Amino acid sequence: MRSATYRPLDRPELPDDTAALARYLIGKVVVRELPEGVASGRIVETEAYVVGDAAGHGYRGMTPRNRSLFLERGHAYVYLAYGISYMLNVSSETPGTGTGVLIRALEPVEGIEIMRANRGIERLRDLARGPGRLAQALRIDRSLDGLDLCRKGPLWLGHGEDDEPGEIGQSTRIGISRDADRLLRFYVRQSPFVSGPGSQPVSGQQH
């Protein structure tokens, strides 16, 4: 695999609005720098947790766990879900807002053997299909919480090699109950690397 020379995202170009940021991040690249090498992947699925959203972790104010969500947009918010899986989020909007974008799935690009070792499985499609799997593949945990993702470092965001992510679908979010009807999940329609069982294009035909 060629060593990709990605350009980090510029904070000023990140959309202010959380849903727009979730849409914008599709096709961008998550880069993880580890001692044994670089692992990276294209973002194929995101979810927005917006202002006034009862499903958002920042909805009820700041706690020791979620304080990174209140940073200027483009910072990492990492938390442990169900005591088992880490989740990678990108903070959004103006500082103090407490909103963000959950990165739900990647198409592996670089360092695939590193991801296989971290996950303990072989199958390419399952390496980063789902937020917990993605974090495990890239060895993301709370030590990366609060990191500036717009600067090169142990974890950062870059532009893809082309800006053609493909047709983007929109649907309800997965695994939540509050504010569950809002179409705040974005994904690459034809990609096999998006997580199920969603993938149901609410805007499309399904009957």
Add this chain to the structure above:
DNA sequence: GTATGGATGTTCT
């Protein structure tokens, strides 16, 4: 292929 239940940290009622 689908369905179900267990593991388990943090927050909230």
Add this chain to the structure above:
DNA sequence: GAACATCCATACT
């Protein structure tokens, strides 16, 4: 005590 932005092993159709 219950809920939760999940994953995996196991059982079953």
